[in-house]
Each structure stands twice: as structure tokens, then as C-alpha cells.
Amino acid sequence: MRITVALGGNALLRRGEPPSAQNQRANVRxxxxxxxxxxxxxxxxxxxxGNGPQVGLLALQAAAGPADGAYPLDILDAESEGMIGYLIEQELAGLLPGRALATLLTLVEVDRSDPAFSRPTKPIGPLYDEATARRMEAERGWCVAPDGVGWRRVVASPMPVKIMEAATIAMLVEHDVTVICGGGGGIPVVERPDGSLQGVEAVIDKDFASDLLARGLGADxxxxxxxxxxxxxAFGTPDARAIRLGTPASLSPARFPAGSMRPKLSAALAFAEATGRPAAIGRLEDAPAIVAGTQGTRIEAR
Incomplete structure (x- = not known):
């Protein structure tokens, strides 16, 4: 099967884990x-x-330096895409000797009038307690919101419209290259009146970008x-119950938290409904079992 595999940013840097290169490399391994x-x-x-934890940390590092050393989020998106892609490619090369691999910086077009620009919802960076988050909000002009057991900075997350490197990715895939792309949902850009592209201050949700990519590649x-x-x-409560099989008729994304499971479920349902092919959600280390249908949550069109 041809499978588009989306790795969550929190699967690559665990919640509450120190954001060291060593920890990220161990998780990527x-x-x-x-x-x-x-x-x-x-x-x-x-x-x-994903790149939520990583791009937020890069933004903090840039803000701690000279005033002229701060970079907008689109450049930090590109930086995190290259960094994480490098780690994934390096580890895969050691496990798949002789396999053709490529990491591709991926520009993704968004609509400049997307209402997401006025309603930041995408969590990035580390967790804070509420008092620290509120102080950072006041000092840095951030928007912050609850995320699980803590608080995080949230930024605009417009919907992806077009993957600019789609033809290049398809060409590499047809030549049996394992491609690492669309990191962090891709680098968000809008089209200028003259047709050129301009980066914007946002982080695209990688699940929605992955759905768009998977459809374009004809993924199974x-x-x-x-x-x-x-x-x-009822995740996190005594009544929690794993959902093993879902369909567009039986599952509503609105039942789930906006900053975590909702975009994954929305993307999975959209892919299954648009293509008639399955999507699945689960734990990183269970990937082979999820594909085999013995672990995770499977989403089907019926």
C-alpha cells in the first residue's frame, strides 16, 4: 500500500520532556x-x-537574542522542517541501507482571508503553568490557551489550500523515493497580486496538510x-473508552479538544469520505499493528 504517515510533534518530543537534541533524536529513532x-x-x-513543540522553542530562542535576530513564523517553520526532516532521514538511512530518501522543504498555500488569522488556536512551544503563560502573554503579546495539564502559546492555523511542491513529491514517489515532506504542515504562503509567494505568520496543522497531500498522491x-x-x-476520565472503528456518520470532531485530537479526527474523516479509503489514528510505536487493523482507531467511509 501507499501510505501517507503523519508523525505528531508530541510523538517526537514528549509532553513535559526537556527539549534537548538528545531527547528529540531518541524519539525520532x-x-x-x-x-x-x-x-x-x-x-x-x-x-x-508536526513541529508544534519545536517551532515554539525556536521562536523563544530567537526572541532571547538581539532584536534584529527575531524571525517570523514562516522562516521558523522552514527551520524546524529542515531540522526534524534531517533527523528522520538520518535515522531511516541507518535502518534502510540503500533506500532512496529525500527531505523536501514544502511550501503550502493558504487563503489570506482565512478567519483563522483572527482566531489563533494552534498550540506551539512548551507547556507553562497559567500564571507564567499569562505573564508571557502580557510581556510578548502572545495569545495563550489551556492545553492538557498546562497552558501554551497559540498561533493562527489557516487551512491548507494547495501544496506547491505536489508535482515534485509525486515524481519522487513514482521513482520509489521515501519522501519526508510537509513538515509542520508546510511553510505557509499566500499569493501576491503578481503571482509570487509571500510567507505568513502562522503554523498550518500537519493533519490537514497530510490529508491534502494523501489525496493528491492517491494514497491507500x-x-x-x-x-x-x-x-x-471521555479521554482522561474514569469513563474513558477507546474507539476502535469510526465513520463520518458515527463520529463528530466537535466532541474532541480543538488543540489535540479534533484536527486528527477531522483530517481522517475527510480523507475517508473523499476517497473511500481508510484512515487510522494511534500511537507511534504501534504503526505496523495499526495498519494491520489490530491497534488504534480506524476510520472508514461506510
Whole structure:
């Protein structure tokens, strides 16, 4: 099967884990092992990944330096895409000797009139307690919001409209290259009146970008990997129940948190409904079992 595999940013840097290069490399090593198992099973994979923790940290590092050293989010998106892609490609190369690999910086067009620009919802960077988050909001002009057990900075997350490198990615895939692309949802750009592209201050949700990419590539499955083993009703409560099979008729994304499971479920449902092919959500290390249908949450069109 041809599978678009989306690695969650929190699967690559665990919640509450120190954001060291060593920790990220260790997590990427685990991700690469799961990806290599899919390739060994005969699947053709295209890899995307999140960047929420990483791009937020890069923004903090830039803000701590000289005033003229601060960079807008589109450049930081590109920086994080290259950094994470490098780590994934390096680890995969060690597990898949002789396999052709490529990491591709990916520009993704968004609509400059998208209402998301006036309603920031995408969590980036580390977790804070509420008092610290409110102080950072006042000092830095951020928007902050609750995220699980803490608070995080939130930024605009417009919907992806067009993947600018789609033809290049398709060409590489047709030549059996394992492509790592669309990192962090891609680098958000809008079209100027003269047809040129301009970066914008946003972070695209990688699940929605992965759905768009998977459809364009004719993927047989969209696989969304994160740090929980399935989609749960009443997650985090004594009544939590894993959902093993869902359909557009039986699942409403509105039932789930906007900053975590909702975009994954929305993307999975959209892919299944548009293509008639399955999507699945689950834990990174369970990837082969999720594809086999014995773990995770499977989303089907019926």
C-alpha cells in the first residue's frame, strides 16, 4: 500500500520532556524504527510530521537574542522542517541501507482571508503553568490557551489550500523515493497580486496538510501517529473508552479538544469520505499493528 504517515510533534518530543537534541533524536529513532517496519512489510510511505513543540522553542530562542535576530513564523517553520526532516532521514538511512530518501522543504498555500488569522488556536512551544503563560502573554503579546495539564502559546492555523511542491513529491514517489515532506504542515504562503509567494505568520496543522497531500498522491491510507494509542471518548476520565472503528456518520470532531485530537479526527474523516479509503489514528510505536487493523482507531467511509 501507499501510505501517507503523519508523525505528531508530541510523538517526537514528549509532553513535559526537556527539549534537548538528545531527547528529540531518541524519539525520532523510535519513529524511524516504526517507519522502517512499514517499509519492510512492503508498503510505500510518504512521511509528514508536526513541529508544534519545536517551532515554539525556536521562536523563544530567537526572541532571547538581539532584536534584529527575531524571525517570523514562516522562516521558523522552514527551520524546524529542515531540522526534524534531517533527523528522520538520518535515522531511516541507518535502518534502510540503500533506500532512496529525500527531505523536501514544502511550501503550502493558504487563503489570506482565512478567519483563522483572527482566531489563533494552534498550540506551539512548551507547556507553562497559567500564571507564567499569562505573564508571557502580557510581556510578548502572545495569545495563550489551556492545553492538557498546562497552558501554551497559540498561533493562527489557516487551512491548507494547495501544496506547491505536489508535482515534485509525486515524481519522487513514482521513482520509489521515501519522501519526508510537509513538515509542520508546510511553510505557509499566500499569493501576491503578481503571482509570487509571500510567507505568513502562522503554523498550518500537519493533519490537514497530510490529508491534502494523501489525496493528491492517491494514497491507500492516511496514518496519523501521536502519543496516545487510540481516539477516546471521555479521554482522561474514569469513563474513558477507546474507539476502535469510526465513520463520518458515527463520529463528530466537535466532541474532541480543538488543540489535540479534533484536527486528527477531522483530517481522517475527510480523507475517508473523499476517497473511500481508510484512515487510522494511534500511537507511534504501534504503526505496523495499526495498519494491520489490530491497534488504534480506524476510520472508514461506510
Amino acid at each position: 523510535k519513529a524511524a524504527k516504526a517507519l522502517a517496519e512499514l517499509v519492510a512489510a512492503g508498503h510505500q510511505i510518504v512521511v509528514t510530521h 491510507m492516511l496514518l496519523l501517529l501521536t502519543d496516545v494509542d487510540a481516539v477516546y471518548d
